[in-house]
Amino acid sequence: MRNEIIAIILMILSTVGIVLGVLAVEKYRRGQLYTVELIARTTEHGNWYPRRITVPVGEEVKILIRNIDTVSHGFAIPDFNVAVEEIKAGNVAVVQFMPDKKGIFPFMCTVWCSERHLEMTGELIVE
């Protein structure tokens, strides 16, 4: 009788443990945002890389913008009200937003960084 009670208690404890474990993993997974990396360089030195980024609609997105250049750049996606005024040479900026509509939206540099600054554009594809 006593052994049975101990066995039942152990069974309950291990079940609770498994459930808590699954919940913890789920919570961790939900904490990981959809993340994209973007490299910023002047048009002359390689432009945005990649020029096109694709993200899922309706999911919070994080973009890490690495300026590996020797001049400042800016970043904006006007359709989603995303903007970073200035990212200094060697710095990383992080933006987070919710792409709530499907389509192709331009993103661009917003700092006059070189003669060909106006060509420093790319496309955000939300699908």
Ligand SMILES: [Cu+2]
């Ligand atoms: Cu630029």
